[in-house]
Amino acid sequence: MISEQEQALNEALENSLRLHNQKPTMFYLGEGDKETVEQCRKVFKAMKPFALQLSPVWFQSDEAVPKHPKFALIKRHIDQIRYIYQSREPSLIQLFVSKLLPCNPMPLRFAVLSSISLFSTRVYLHDNKLSPQPHQAYVDGYFNLVVSMGENVVRFPLLPEMKGGQMTTPSMPPAIRFIGARSDQADEVNTSAQKVQQFVFETAPKTGRRTQLHAFISILNSGKEIADYLPSFLNALTSFDISFATAICALASDPSNLVSIRSLVNVLASNKMLDHFLRCLAASVRQAVSGYLIQDVPELIALDNMFISSSIEWARSLASEYKGIQQPPIDGLIRRICKDIQRKAIKSDIGLYILRAILVIASYEDQSGDTAIAMFMEVVVRPFAVGLHIGNQFIMLKEQLSRNDETIEIIQNIIEETIVRVLAMNISMTYNIGDVEDQLFEIHNFVTQKLDDFVRLVISLNNRKKREHPVIQMITFAFTKCGELALY
Numbered sequence: 001m002i003s004e005q006e007q008a009l010n011e012a013l014e015n016s017l018r019l020h021n022q023k024p025t026m027f028y029l030g031e032g033d034k035e036t037v038e039q040c041r042k043v044f045k046a047m048k049p050f051a052l053q054l055s056p057v058w059f060q061s062d063e064a065v066p067k068h069p070k071f072a073l074i075k076r077h078i079d080q081i082r083y084i085y086q087s088r089e090p091s092l093i094q095l096f097v098s099k100l101l102p103c104n105p106m107p108l109r110f111a112v113l114s115s116i117s118l119f120s121t122r123v124y125l126h127d128n129k130l131s132p133q134p135h136q137a138y139v140d141g142y143f144n145l146v147v148s149m150g151e152n153v154v155r156f157p158l159l160p161e162m163k164g165g166q167m168t169t170p171s172m173p174p175a176i177r178f179i180g181a182r183s184d185q186a187d188e189v190n191t192s193a194q195k196v197q198q199f200v201f202e203t204a205p206k207t208g209r210r211t212q213l214h215a216f217i218s219i220l221n222s223g224k225e226i227a228d229y230l231p232s233f234l235n236a237l238t239s240f241d242i243s244f245a246t247a248i249c250a251l252a253s254d255p256s257n258l259v260s261i262r263s264l265v266n267v268l269a270s271n272k273m274l275d276h277f278l279r280c281l282a283a284s285v286r287q288a289v290s291g292y293l294i295q296d297v298p299e300l301i302a303l304d305n306m307f308i309s310s311s312i313e314w315a316r317s318l319a320s321e322y323k324g325i326q327q328p329p330i331d332g333l334i335r336r337i338c339k340d341i342q343r344k345a346i347k348s349d350i351g352l353y354i355l356r357a358i359l360v361i362a363s364y365e366d367q368s369g370d371t372a373i374a375m376f377m378e379v380v381v382r383p384f385a386v387g388l389h390i391g392n393q394f395i396m397l398k399e400q401l402s403r404n405d406e407t408i409e410i411i412q413n414i415i416e417e418t419i420v421r422v423l424a425m426n427i428s429m430t431y432n433i434g435d436v437e438d439q440l441f442e443i444h445n446f447v448t449q450k451l452d453d454f455v456r457l458v459i460s461l462n463n464r465k466k467r468e469h470p471v472i473q474m475i476t477f478a479f480t481k482c483g484e485l486a487l488y
Contacts, residue, residue, distance in 0.1 A: 012046040015039065027040040059273065118140070248443065252309070278354060284469075361477070364481050377415075
């Protein structure tokens with residue numbers, strides 16, 4: 001006996017299939033007559049209950065690549081209409097899997113941050129000799145002063161910016177006049193207006209980043225029960241969009257900050273979100289690691305820092321052995337790293353757990369093993385190569401590995417053997433729920449120390465195309481592999 005929701009979804013899919021067969025058109029992507037498009041898109045409405053009911057469980061799954069209960073049904077439907085969407089099949093798949101998410105994976109996107117009001121005031125946009133109508137102005141989530149004038153919107157940045165190596169302070173546009181308190185005394189009105197101006201351009205920006213942080217936390221707690229600040233901060237850290245967690249791991253590169261990553265790992269594990277976090281990071285960089293990286297990738301930096309921080313004693317010991325050696329051969333470094341990992345000499349189950357999780361994703365990406373090798377090189381070897389100033393050797397070796405150069409066959413075999421052994425390891429992830437509260441304070445202190453960089457990076461992570469978001473990358477990847485999903 002199927003539920004009413006199951007029945008509604010099945011009927012919507014059958015009706016959509018019939019409409020597609022009657023007139024082969026990419027209705028799901030908005031092509032064709034409006035009425036038929038709306039009829040077909042009723043499928044998405046019928047999918048919504050399952051996104052709300054099933055997807056949270058999917059996020060918390062500890063499977064290597066979790067299979068959503070509705071993957072098979074959606075895949076069967078797409079297979080039936082694939083001939084219509086041949087040139088746009090990736091877009092069709094991303095559209096369907098995104099409907100399995102309980103909400104938009106970018107909760108801090110432009111549409112949200114540009115519309116929230118941190119505080120508001122009234123302004124004139126004309127010379128003070130005129131008698132204009134006042135305009136309502138507000139400071140948005142980007143800390144811009146926003147003035148709406150009919151269909152036009154003007155935004156004035158209020159936070160200092162680094163330009164040409166110097167910090168510049170925004171100045172008030174000459175057209176803006178702030179409105180003071182109502183009074184019959186002109187001096188009182190002017191004094192009040194000056195105080196408002198001073199608050200907007202001088203006082204408020206001093207705490208602007210902190211105000212933004214609190215606003216972000218509030219947004220990430222939307223739909224949840226009202227809670228105190230610390231539980232709200234916890235909800236933001238463990239939010240399925242992973243932007244807070246990614247920013248923390250990407251920014252904690254200094255040795256003194258690595259404890260913050262270890263604390264975050266325990267917090268995520270205690271809330272059953274560590275596997276989701278690792279899957280999303282790995283899925284988002286699985287293609288980038290195979291190429292030549294010309295710019296920093298926050299998700300890859302986050303993975304690097306997570307692996308090193310979880311194995312820091314071993315990493316420091318290994319680095320000390322190479323201290324004073326100029327340009328050590330990279331093949332010797334890799335032999336030593338692989339030997340230690342195979343023997344579990346890195347003495348970190350968490351480090352091995354992280355490595356195994358991301359190598360699983362890389363191994364599913366292609367059967368040749370090239371992506372897994374590239375992932376291993378970027379996450380495990382690259383941090384040491386950079387620290388030992390042998391980056392050029394690293395780039396050259398990685399390029400040779402990508403084309404299966406016979407001259408480095410021995411090193412390639414060693415890396416492949418190490419990857420196979422890691423994938424075969426039975427690694428248990430332990431965590432301590434009792435430490436979470438103290439660790440939240442530690443993480444929060446780190447965020448406040450890096451507040452400007454943290455807020456900027458969180459905004460940047462939410463300011464990209466939806467299809468590029470790690471959560472979309474992960475659920476799309478899992479869907480395309482649903483026919484071969486299995487636990488290692």
